[in-house]
Amino acid sequence: MRRVLTLTILLILSFLLQTTVFTLHDVTGTSPNLMLILTMSFGIMRGRREGMLTGFFSGLLYDLFYGTWLGVYAFVYMVIGYMNGLFHKNYLMEDVGLPVGIIIIDQLILDMVVYISAFVLRNRLSLGYFFVHRMLPQLLYDVLITVLVYRLYLRINRALRRKAAGQ
Numbered sequence: 001m002r003r004v005l006t007l008t009i010l011l012i013l014s015f016l017l018q019t020t021v022f023t024l025h026d027v028t029g030t031s032p033n034l035m036l037i038l039t040m041s042f043g044i045m046r047g048r049r050e051g052m053l054t055g056f057f058s059g060l061l062y063d064l065f066y067g068t069w070l071g072v073y074a075f076v077y078m079v080i081g082y083m084n085g086l087f088h089k090n091y092l093m094e095d096v097g098l099p100v101g102i103i104i105i106d107q108l109i110l111d112m113v114v115y116i117s118a119f120v121l122r123n124r125l126s127l128g129y130f131f132v133h134r135m136l137p138q139l140l141y142d143v144l145i146t147v148l149v150y151r152l153y154l155r156i157n158r159a160l161r162r163k164a165a166g167q
Contacts, residue, residue, distance in 0.1 A: 015035060019065070033141075036103065040084050041149075041157075042054045043055070043080075044088060044093070045088070046085070051080075052082040099146055111134065
């Protein structure tokens with residue numbers, strides 16, 4: 001129960017920070033994707049099931065407020081969370097290298113879905129422009145924030161595990 005409550009608070013806090021604070025200070029028109037970082041972090045730290053559930057609710061929250069079709073982001077984030085959960089058993093959590101590599105792949109997958117659904121379906125085929133002006137700045141933001149935020153999520157995860165083991 002404590003884990004669900006903590007994850008819900010982190011989800012809401014990440015969404016609020018991503019959509020309010022970080023959009024006020026964006027330079028390139030993008031802001032860090034804290035929802036994706038949360039999904040990636042808990043997928044790696046807790047496994048496929050929790051990564052999938054975190055991804056689903058992250059995407060659903062994004063769909064409800066910003067999506068054009070309900071469920072698209074929920075599905076994509078859910079798949080990303082599940083795939084990140086595959087690294088759970090074979091990963092040393094203190095290492096930040098793997099989360100940085102995974103967030104790059106996750107962001108590229110998410111950006112390609114956005115590119116296909118928002119640009120290709122509207123006959124705008126300039127992938128180079130999209131890459132330089134949207135994907136690259138987003139990747140840089142996400143890598144920087146992942147290095148900073150992942151350690152916080154790691155501490156929270158450790159505290160949740162200690163509390164669960166103590167009960």
